Amino acid sequence: MRLKIKRFHYARDVEEALSLLSAYRGRGAILAGGLDLARSFNPKLEGLIDISGLGLSYVHEQDGGLRIGATTTLTEVLESRAAREYLGGFLAEVVGQVANPPLRNQATFGGAVASAHPWADLPTALVAVGAEVRWVDQEGEHRARVEELWQGEFRRLLSSAVITEIFLPPWEGAFAFGKLSRNVGDIALLNCACGLGIEDGKVAWARVALGATPRRGRRLLWLEDLLTGEAPGEELWQVVREQVEANVEVGADRRASAAWRRAAAGPLLARTLARAAEKATARQR
Amino acid sequence: MQEAMKIYFELNGEQRYVEIEPGESLLSLLRRLGMKSVKSGCETGDCGACTVLLNGRAVRSCTTFAAQVRGKRVTTLEGLGDVDDPHPLQEAFVEAGAVQCGFCTPGMILVAYELLSKNGAPTPQEVRAAISGNLCRCTGYVKIVDAVLLAAQWKREGKWR
Ligand SMILES: Cc1cc2nc3c(=O)[nH]c(=O)nc-3n(C[C@H](O)[C@H](O)[C@H](O)COP(=O)(O)OP(=O)(O)OC[C@H]3O[C@@H](n4cnc5c(N)ncnc54)[C@H](O)[C@@H]3O)c2cc1C
Ligand code: FES
């Protein structure tokens, strides 16, 4: 552990957490599970504000959607019946592929949204389903879709805010998640989340996000357009493989080359779309 | 200047009141308190050698701040058993030949303990998933999976505590 902080606080409510944050003027941080903060090297940090006692650990079903409290651990998400049932098990499929059981015992859902690592799995899935983040700062309560939040200067914004809840909306179709990594539990070399609505044997709508490219998950709007109105099946998946290889924007990092990502993205997306189509068709029956 | 702070927590069934640095890791605190089963491998959350149970759930002590365990229950391998009075899981590891250098063993046993507390009849695949975050550089994992399955069988037969 590398942090030489001066003080550790146990916030009793959101207001106290916010006033402590503001008193530290950028030198304090919210602590949820602590997985990232314990590994960080921020020499500027002077105080940590533990929010585990704020009552923000819960999973509630609401009109087919899900409200997940910010300090809910990934294990608690997996143990919640509502979360396991959400979108036919899609969320459980994603969370079950995050790291390993002891890390999921510690990592929180809000922490994953706040840290939003580009290589992480949850951001890609949350972008695909259009999740909404709810947070509080000195000005009051706010909400935004994750992709809007992450497009802006969210780290600066969150340095004086507390995420309270993440809302995952209901969908009629089905979603599937795909991840390529060196071994089970390792972080992704590439990941994707694909949602399809099927009506009269055709794709009525598509939501496709690709992540760890090595950038954070974002939607491939051109691919969503390409899929809409088409009949799901091997012919369409072949077009997906070819078009993705030709058009996808990927880069290199120390884990994988851009050439590898370009070659791997098409098959990964085609495979995951095929699973989503199968689930969506089965759901209709 | 770091201000030292004091916390209460339960360690292996005993109430403790200890002074800690605000940024100190749980790993560092437990080693200071003589819990030598808690190993420092990577200190980045990757290897699992520093695993302990926090309120019955396996966590990395290197990525947990000591201050986070205030008012909570911490169990290290010392809390399960020792050489004179080993826990059935410890015996199963010896019986199955699942221990070589032993560096990963405390973490493996604690992760297995959490698994068996939730699932009395795990499949080999479920055991592999449970230990997937704990690295072993010696055994090749096969004997560790055997040991956990053996312990599960003993638990079902009532040889447990
Ligand atoms: C070894 C390792 C492997 C991993 N593997 C994967 C993986 O396979 N897939 C994947 O998707 N992710 C993976 N992760 C990422 C993991 O999901 C996140 O690190 C974790 O969710 C962070 O949550 P936390 O509660 O521990 O965060 P903390 O360390 O407590 O906080 C992280 C950051 O978010 C801020 N923050 C936390 N909560 C809030 C809040 N409510 N409001 C405002 N700010 C907040 C903190 O100030 C800090 O800056 C991995 C992480 C590690 C360390
Ligand atoms: S020392 Fe904690 S995970 Fe390796």
Ligand code: FES
């Ligand atoms: S027995 Fe040596 S690391 Fe596992």
